[in-house]
Amino acid sequence: MVAHLIRLKLLLLRNGLRRSPWQLVGIVVGGLYGLWMLFLAVVGLILLRTLPTDVAETVLVLGGTLLLLGWTLTPVIFAGIDLTLEPARFALFPIPLRQLLLGQAVAGLIGVPGVCTLLALAATTVTWARGPLPFAIAVVSAVLALGLCVVLSRLVASAASELATSRRFRDVSRILLIVPLVLLGPGISLLAQGIGDSGAPGISAAAAVLGWTPLGAPFSAPAEAADGQLPVAVAKLIIAAAGLGLAAWGWSRTLSRALESPGSRSGSRSGGRGRGLSRAEGRGLGAFRWMPPTPAGAVAARALTYWIRDPRYTAGLIVVPLLPVIMYVSTVTGRRGHGSLLEGPFAFSGVLAAFILAWSISADVSYDSTAFSLHVAAGVRGRSDRLGRAAALLLFAFPTIVVLTLLPFLLAGDWSLAPAFLGLSLGVLLSGVGLSSLVSARYTVVVPLPGESPFKRPAGNSAQTLLVQFGGTLALGILASPEIVLLVLALVTRSPGYAWGALGVGVALGTGLLIAGILLGGLTMDRRAPELYASLTRVR
Structure with a gap:
């Protein structure tokens, strides 16, 4: 079943390219851009191997956290763009939930972002090739980070599958896109100033805090192993694994609910001038x-x-x-x-x-x-x-x-x-x-x-x-x-x-x-x- 879902994803992708030449152009341009960014990332990860452990840890924790946030927010910002793995499409098929979860997770990696992320996370093992133990911890951490990227993305996509058909949800998601765009410039300025300051204590402190969360733990554990702190490294791996397990449990619940009642919530609000109104607004006059x-x-x-x-x-x-x-x-x-x-x-x-x-x-x-x-x-x-x-x-x-x-x-x-x-x-x-x-x-x-x-x-x-x-x-x-x-x-x-x-x-x-x-x-x-x-x- 997992292999069938992967073939289905590839077949839909191939048919889409045949149907629209502009989609093929978009894939080529996106692929070239992804390869360029991947090249820069791999070169940077290789250079990090020559830097002190604390500097490499700070860079990887902050960069890895941004990567995970990007995978998490993408289904909300670009809701409705890729419907090939929409949960409601599988509601009529007697597919076991476990196989559907695994198939959607693997199929979610098919594409330019998935391949680039996979290779970039694999390159993090080069950064921590400072001994057998840090390298082994880095391999486990890369697997956990890749799992978090995919599972968090599918969790948000399943939770938003019903809302994606609402015009209000699309409008709100587009408007919320203003926030990271507006704050991008100030964030870059603060990051540049922090790097320019001696020691960059603020950035190091932020990385230290993120290192104890599921977002930063898989990128911080190899650094602890490189410093000889094996118990701390194992503790951070446990945090990352627990975060992955919790996200997977939430994804299974939302996917199961979407399969059992596809579109019920959105359908109850369709039609009429009250679409999108809250319960309080529906009862009163605002x-x-x-x-x-x-x-x-x-x-x-x-x-x-x-x-x-x-x-x-x-x-x-x-x-x-x-x-x-x-x-x-x-x-x-x-x-x-x-x-x-x-x-x-x-x-x-x-x-x-x-x-x-x-x-x-x-x-x-x-x-x-x-x-x-x-x-x-x-x-x-x-x-x-x-x-x-x-x-x-x-x-x-x-x-x-x-x-x-x-x-x-x-x-x-x-x-x-x-x-x-x-x-x-x-x-x-x-x-x-x-x-x-x-x-x-x-x-x-x-x-x-x-x-x-x-x-x-x-x-x-x-x-x-x-x-x-x-x-x-x-x-x-x-x-x-x-x-x-x-x-x-x-x-x-x-x-x-x-x-x-x-x-x-x-x-x-x-x-x-x-x-x-x-x-x-x-x-x-x-x-x-x-x-x-x-x-x-x-x-x-």
Whole structure:
């Protein structure tokens, strides 16, 4: 049965290559890239044999952990790409579970990633060819690491097999891909700085901790054997084997459940407008239950639903909490000596987050697409529409900006300039929401349509979109210029008066511009609602 599953995998792969020449090109390109990466990995592993044991252990533990995480996350990020081993496809066949598990595990290695991983793990034995005992431990460790790669991948694939048919799951998995992509640059910067520092104590400490987890234990055990710590090496092998056994048990449970009831969970949610709703949302009305029963309250409840469920909005929300991490890494890696955390981009985390959140609703009418007809047909006043959308954003943006702005000062332990930065952040947020309320009522821009990927680049008048974005950013800078001037004076003079003055001006001026933007945006929408809807239908 195992051999039959392997032949089935190879047959499906061959037929796919015959059906599509572009798939053959993709396999060739992927194979060449994989061979190049494998060559670099093998050369690096051979060179590690000449380095001290602790250095080789740190590199292998960190690299091996990343390898295991990559195998684990791949079925989620690329859900639905390879369905040849989907559990539901075997539900009608009386295949023993044990044989199916073994067959899927071996078949999972067929392909460029599997072959490259197998050869790279085999090359780790060269790194630890420092005696018979370390070499033997390295062989066992490589086998355990390979098993963890495959079993963790199949565990996640089985658990996500039913969810993969849901559009919401695909949208969420794509959005979550932003997190590692955004943090990739800061991670590389920290790693480069750690390697540049003498001894790299932070990286060594992280590797030491990971070495006692199932992710890093198989890559750390040979180093312990090379240092003569045989009991420690055996203990880490036991940890790796226990992790593999636990993952295999979880995989067998999820695979058995998927075979017994294929697609039952997804099928119960198919059809109707309630697809993807949680149990609590299905029973109630969500934000409509507690928002005021007014036109503005209804618009705010609808906007909050967008922020929670529309991937085009949610993608921006994920970036905001990551901004302090990026700014912190930029400050830490850029400062010299023991400078303050406030002497770098980290102090402006709240200001940048305020700009992103405030300007995010400058295209809210464009995001509505033809659903904007509901506002036009219902006769919703422009003022209520603008107020509801602004209130929905400020409901979560205001406390978020306060926290992100004060976080650097909390970590630095210096609160002298906190009022000035808080004033600028709140000024940018409030003024920006007012400006966005006016801009979105006057202009429509090209955005992904409802249901499309938030990362799609739609065709259309991109020149107008760029002009609106650039002009709005410049206008917001002019509106926030009083707070900027007071912040600069506070930085130069260190005077508490300027700092608190910036806070007062930011709140007062920002509130005034917010009200003005809502009123002017409401009047503009009342006058141009039909034209706005016509422009949206032309975009479709």
